[in-house]
Amino acid sequence: xxxxxxxxxxxxxxxxxxxxxxxxxxxxxxxxxxxxxxxxxxxxxxxxxxxxxxxxxxxxxxxxxxxxxxxxxxxxxxxxxxxxxxxxxxxxxxxxxxxxxxxxxxxxxxxxxxxxxxxxxxxxxxxxxxxxxxxxxxxxxxxxxxxxxxxxxxxxxxxxxxxxxxxxxxxxxxxxxxxxxxxxxxxxxxxxxxxxxxxxxxxxxxxxxxxxxxxxxxxxxxxxxxxxxxxxxxxxxxxxxxxxxxxxxxxxxxxxxxxxxxxxxxxxxxxxxxxxxxxxxxxxxxxxxxxxxxxxxxxxxxxxxxxxxxxxxxxxxxxxxxxxxxxxxxxxxxxxxxxxxxxxxxxxxxxxxxxxxxxxxxxxxxxxxxxxxxxxxxxxxxxxxxxxxxxxxxx
Amino acid sequence: xxxxxxxxxxxxxxxxxxxxxxxxxxxxxxxxxxxxxxxxxxxxxxxxxxxxxxxxxxxxxxxxxxxxxxxxxxxxxxxxxxxxxxxxxxxxxxxxxxxxxxxxxxxxxxxxxxxxxxxxxxxxxxxxxxxxxxxxxxxxxxxxxxxxxxxxxxxxxxxxxxxxxxxxxxxxxxxxxxxxxxxxxxxxxxxxxxxxxxxxxxxxxxxxxxxxxxxxxxxxxxxxxxxxxxxxxxxxxxxxxxxxxxxxxxxxxxxxxxxxxxxxxxxxxxxxxxxxxxxxxxxxxxxxxxxxxxxxxxxxxxxxxxxxxxxxxxxxxxxxxxxxxxxxxxxxxxxxxxxxxxxxxxxxxxxxxxxxxxxxxxxxxxxxxxxxxxxxxxxxxxxxxxxxxxxxxxxxxxxxxxxxxxxxxxxxxxxxxxxxxxxxxxxxxxxxxxxxxxxxxxxxxxxxxxxxxxxxxxxxxxxxxxxxxxxxxxxxxxxxxxxxxxxxxxxxxx
Numbered sequence: 001x002x003x004x005x006x007x008x009x010x011x012x013x014x015x016x017x018x019x020x021x022x023x024x025x026x027x028x029x030x031x032x033x034x035x036x037x038x039x040x041x042x043x044x045x046x047x048x049x050x051x052x053x054x055x056x057x058x059x060x061x062x063x064x065x066x067x068x069x070x071x072x073x074x075x076x077x078x079x080x081x082x083x084x085x086x087x088x089x090x091x092x093x094x095x096x097x098x099x100x101x102x103x104x105x106x107x108x109x110x111x112x113x114x115x116x117x118x119x120x121x122x123x124x125x126x127x128x129x130x131x132x133x134x135x136x137x138x139x140x141x142x143x144x145x146x147x148x149x150x151x152x153x154x155x156x157x158x159x160x161x162x163x164x165x166x167x168x169x170x171x172x173x174x175x176x177x178x179x180x181x182x183x184x185x186x187x188x189x190x191x192x193x194x195x196x197x198x199x200x201x202x203x204x205x206x207x208x209x210x211x212x213x214x215x216x217x218x219x220x221x222x223x224x225x226x227x228x229x230x231x232x233x234x235x236x237x238x239x240x241x242x243x244x245x246x247x248x249x250x251x252x253x254x255x256x257x258x259x260x261x262x263x264x265x266x267x268x269x270x271x272x273x274x275x276x277x278x279x280x281x282x283x284x285x286x287x288x289x290x291x292x293x294x295x296x297x298x299x300x301x302x303x304x305x306x307x308x309x310x311x312x313x314x315x316x317x318x319x320x321x322x323x324x325x326x327x328x329x330x331x332x333x334x335x336x337x338x339x340x341x342x343x344x345x346x347x348x349x350x351x352x353x354x355x356x357x358x359x360x361x362x363x364x365x366x367x368x369x370x371x372x373x374x375x376x377x378x379x380x381x382x383x384x385x386x387x388x389x390x391x392x393x394x395x
Numbered sequence: 396x397x398x399x400x401x402x403x404x405x406x407x408x409x410x411x412x413x414x415x416x417x418x419x420x421x422x423x424x425x426x427x428x429x430x431x432x433x434x435x436x437x438x439x440x441x442x443x444x445x446x447x448x449x450x451x452x453x454x455x456x457x458x459x460x461x462x463x464x465x466x467x468x469x470x471x472x473x474x475x476x477x478x479x480x481x482x483x484x485x486x487x488x489x490x491x492x493x494x495x496x497x498x499x500x501x502x503x504x505x506x507x508x509x510x511x512x513x514x515x516x517x518x519x520x521x522x523x524x525x526x527x528x529x530x531x532x533x534x535x536x537x538x539x540x541x542x543x544x545x546x547x548x549x550x551x552x553x554x555x556x557x558x559x560x561x562x563x564x565x566x567x568x569x570x571x572x573x574x575x576x577x578x579x580x581x582x583x584x585x586x587x588x589x590x591x592x593x594x595x596x597x598x599x600x601x602x603x604x605x606x607x608x609x610x611x612x613x614x615x616x617x618x619x620x621x622x623x624x625x626x627x628x629x630x631x632x633x634x635x636x637x638x639x640x641x642x643x644x645x646x647x648x649x650x651x652x653x654x655x656x657x658x659x660x661x662x663x664x665x666x667x668x669x670x671x672x673x674x675x676x677x678x679x680x681x682x683x684x685x686x687x688x689x690x691x692x693x694x695x696x697x698x699x700x701x702x703x704x705x706x707x708x709x710x711x712x713x714x715x716x717x718x719x720x721x722x723x724x725x726x727x728x729x730x731x732x733x734x735x736x737x738x739x740x741x742x743x744x745x746x747x748x749x750x751x752x753x754x755x756x757x758x759x760x761x762x763x764x765x766x767x768x769x770x771x772x773x774x775x776x777x778x779x780x781x782x783x784x785x786x787x788x789x790x791x792x793x794x795x796x797x798x799x800x801x802x803x804x805x806x807x808x809x810x811x812x813x814x815x816x817x818x819x820x821x822x823x824x825x826x827x828x829x830x831x832x833x834x835x836x837x838x839x840x841x842x843x844x845x846x847x848x849x850x851x852x853x854x855x856x857x858x859x860x861x862x863x864x865x866x867x868x869x870x871x872x873x874x875x876x877x878x879x880x881x882x883x884x885x886x887x888x889x
Binding site: 054057058061065067072076077078079087090098099117135149151167197199204205206207208209215224228239241248249252259269275282283290291294301302309312313314316321325326327335337345346347348354355362364378379380382387388393395 | 417420421428470471473475476477480610613614615655658659661662664665666669671673674675677678679681682684686687688689690694695696697700704705706711713714717735738739767770771772774775816817823824827
């Protein structure tokens with residue numbers, strides 16, 4: 001059989017079994033492979049049986065991708081905006097700033113509405129998390145986290161707690177006390193632990209589970225009470241920057257977007273990646289479901305926002321303009337899904353007609369990048385968070 | 396692509412793998428724009444020397460010209476949009492007003508100049524305070540009115556003198572050397588270079604109150620071309636080793652080559668996608684349009700809200716009405732769109748439950764609600780709650796026995812051997828379909844629903860419904876107390 005003596009040029013972890021040992025540096029077609037001698041034997045035997053090597057697998061994968069594209073293109077019989085020509089044109093929108101929330105001492109990075117339609121939580125670069133009654137401009141709670149860049153915050157469905165995290169790689173839950181004098185930090189509960197920054201977090205339909213996304217390339221579902229990891233989601237090949245839960249009552253899916261330019265749809269029960277979309281030319285900063293749950297939108301550093309339908313399994317619209325050259329950081333739909341609000345790094349919010357693909361309005365007012373836009377739960381207002389240290393409510 | 400001299404300071408060439416980092420994408424787009432604007436032969440603006448009093452102002456263009464060009468070449472209809480974009484181009488340091496530190500674009504005769512490619516932000520400058528000190532010092536050495544320090548610059552200089560007290564002699568020498576070099580240059584050239592240098596510092600040491608456009612999103616830092624922002628000096632001053640690299644976020648996962656397993660997973664995934672049955676775009680487009688049109692009357696951004704949008708009128712009546720026990724006709728109408736919509740609304744859920752109770756067939760909905768609740772429980776409680784649901788709805792002789800087909804029943808009882816949050820998924824889906832096709836349709840035709848939809852007043856003396864009425868009264872009172880509890884749970888008292 002095979003002689004075990006050979007000249008080893010390198011020593012290190014075998015690319016097949018992972019064990020540290022003398023490695024044989026060989027080439028399959030043009031692919032360099034560094035396996036230990038045992039794995040080389042195994043591969044040779046397996047190769048003889050199935051003819052599979054990394055190279056042949058890659059070829060198979062490429063041809064499958066090509067076939068998939070062809071199949072999907074057969075269904076692309078018309079463009080969304082063409083079908084939407086018969087929809088009535090929207091009347092002129094008159095959206096103005098109705099509130100300016102001042103109080104953060106540094107860039108506001110994230111915000112989330114409370115289900116009561118008037119309260120919201122916001123977090124900023126200086127570690128502060130504030131709960132506001134946006135209607136009265138009253139600051140109701142404030143917490144200071146020991147880390148800076150609190151990039152994610154979320155309001156619990158019950159309205160009794162908030163979750164937040166960022167450069168500390170964690171997601172912590174703070175129950176909101178009615179006693180103003182009580183120090184919220186004391187009751188803090190660490191729920192999620194990632195190996196890199198926390199980019200997004202959201203409660204599922206109850207206070208008891210949190211879904212998180214992280215710079216470590218994964219998403220995860222956590223049980224709040226025990227802090228236990230219930231499910232993790234692997235598949236992104238770079239930082240995950242955003243996630244959104246499907247709006248259905250019975251739904252068990254969510255979508256995530258990241259620096260690998262991919263938007264992935266996941267099954268929360270199994271951890272499987274169900275669908276994947278790679279159309280953007282740069283990082284996807286935000287993903288958000290269309291209200292029916294059959295479609296979603298994404299915002300990217302390539303200065304476009306895109307709209308994907310899950311049933312057709314493809315991108316069905318691109319929202320872009322020659323004059324829009326700065327990255328889009330955040331998107332959200334109005335209640336009917338007719339309007340798409342997108343916040344950009346050029347300090348503006350563009351309002352797009354989702355069906356027709358045209359821009360219907362530009363909202364000026366912020367003096368630095370928009371980090372997040374969110375429509376209120378009853379659709380009566382839009383909140384925008386910005387690097388100019390303020391939040392604005394638009395209606 | 397970018398033109399002009401880029402040799403000072405050892406800038407890397409254009410075939411850089413980090414070209415796709417987010418900041419670079421924007422810089423390249425802006426650079427394309429300013430290159431095109433300056434190209435007079437290809438429809439750019441006219442860059443002229445303007446005569447003013449006793450001197451000439453070389454190489455300038457008016458703000459209005461820039462605005463015009465942007466509108467024409469980037470298909471911009473509103474001048475406000477062109478001014479905003481132009482101001483951002485200025486704020487990032489690509490154009491600048493010749494007589495102001497504040498980098499914005501004005502749509503008038505204000506004169507602007509283009510920045511030298513040497514100073515472009517895409518070169519990843521992160522100039523040290525020593526460079527800034529040299530610059531400010533240099534300015535004080537030259538006796539020119541146009542180079543006088545602004546107040547904030549004088550303050551900065553004073554602060555730097557205190558901070559660098561020990562090496563001030565070195566800084567002074569460097570400044571002198573710079574002045575000597577500058578004196579050798581042609582007068583017009585010097586004017587241009589001085590202004591470009593000033594504009595560079597206006598970007599990196601902005602006027603207090605102005606946006607610092609060099610600030611980075613920390614999540615994207617590590618992929619910058621020069622992640623440690625090695626300090627190359629603007630003036631060629633060697634780094635004395637005291638500078639600290641700016642904080643960046645190090646990746647915890649080293650990029651690795653795709654392994655066989657990765658590609659095999661990919662192949663499996665692609666095969667699943669190929670098997671998936673997808674719809675035509677024409678069909679989904681119709682579906683999206685139908686959904687949107689149906690909900691447009693409920694969208695406050697598109698249709699007027701009754702009574703008024705609280706954020707606009709400062710009157711919260713709209714919210715008070717939502718929370719009240721009498722749902723509006725418009726809201727009730729939504730329950731008729733789909734079973735999903737009815738169950739989404741707590742009031743809709745209550746009414747549907749009430750209807751089913753009147754028919755003595757509420758076990759299906761109560762099962763569905765119990766499974767929803769199970770999924771929201773903390774991990775600890777899941778197993779016991781799952782058992783309770785089995786006992787209540789599915790076990791032999793269960794008090795609220797539901798009707799499951801034998802297949803789902805088998806699957807569910809198997810799942811219960813290791814009870815989890817999703818043990819009842821099959822059963823719940825089955826029951827949902829049952830309700831949708833059967834009791835939901837009847838609910839929509841029922842008096843309970845129709846009365847609310849048409850805002851009919853109840854007729855208690857109506858003999859046709861005599862027997863049902865007393866039962867209705869009973870279930871209504873049960874319903875009300877349930878509704879009350881749920882509503883207070885939602886509302887946070889402040």
